[in-house]
Amino acid sequence: GQNIDQPTEMTATEGAIVQINCTYQTSGFNGLFWYQQHAGEAPTFLSYNVLDGLEEKGRFSSFLSRSKGYSYLLLKELQMKDSASYLCAARDSNYQLIWGAGTKLIIKP
Amino acid sequence: GAVVSQHPSWVICKSGTSVKIECRSLDFQATTMFWYRQFPKQSLMLMATSNEGSKATYEQGVEKDKFLINHASLTLSTLTVTSAHPEDSSFYICSAEPTRELLEQYFGPGTRLTVT
Numbered sequence: 393g394q395n396i397d398q399p400t401e402m403t404a405t406e407g408a409i410v411q412i413n414c415t416y417q418t419s420g421f422n423g424l425f426w427y428q429q430h431a432g433e434a435p436t437f438l439s440y441n442v443l444d445g446l447e448e449k450g451r452f453s454s455f456l457s458r459s460k461g462y463s464y465l466l467l468k469e470l471q472m473k474d475s476a477s478y479l480c481a482a483r484d485s486n487y488q489l490i491w492g493a494g495t496k497l498i499i500k501p
Numbered sequence: 502g503a504v505v506s507q508h509p510s511w512v513i514c515k516s517g518t519s520v521k522i523e524c525r526s527l528d529f530q531a532t533t534m535f536w537y538r539q540f541p542k543q544s545l546m547l548m549a550t551s552n553e554g555s556k557a558t559y560e561q562g563v564e565k566d567k568f569l570i571n572h573a574s575l576t577l578s579t580l581t582v583t584s585a586h587p588e589d590s591s592f593y594i595c596s597a598e599p600t601r602e603l604l605e606q607y608f609g610p611g612t613r614l615t616v617t
Binding site for chain 1: 543544592594605611613
């Protein structure tokens, strides 16, 4: 079956760095997405990886290892507004997105 | 950037009535639209995938006769919750995909449905 695993909840301190891991098992692979979702709002796109390596976009970076079925989202210089759920999703061979349950990130002052 | 709108943003209805939610892609044509449901503190659950001009594909466990989806044009899809019950109260989110080759799905702002 197809499956996405990510931690349920993480806590970090304002100004620090946090890494949110995601492992996936899909039938075929056509990219790995990270979305941010604040409570009561729809998800917003953060990053997309289809090749191995690190993609950097400002304070956020995303890494992919296809051989390991593994990705992480790295958030630097954490701000209170980064408190949200972070959703990992992998696109399978049918271009369907398989969603993880999300990681709730709590930022403390 | 691509914008997807949803209407209404929230709705309260009585048990047994039907509610229609609209999803529109404002500045692009969406070959595929998706409907998700999200219960409090839970992740997105894909309900169905719809392609313009064809019947929607429903995920396992989603009643197609209860959740009617119409994708009449390349910019509009509607979800009708028929004979709503309190357990249907949830956050319904649509997303649109311009082409399969494009990177991401664009999400609407969501519709919060409360059935009393």
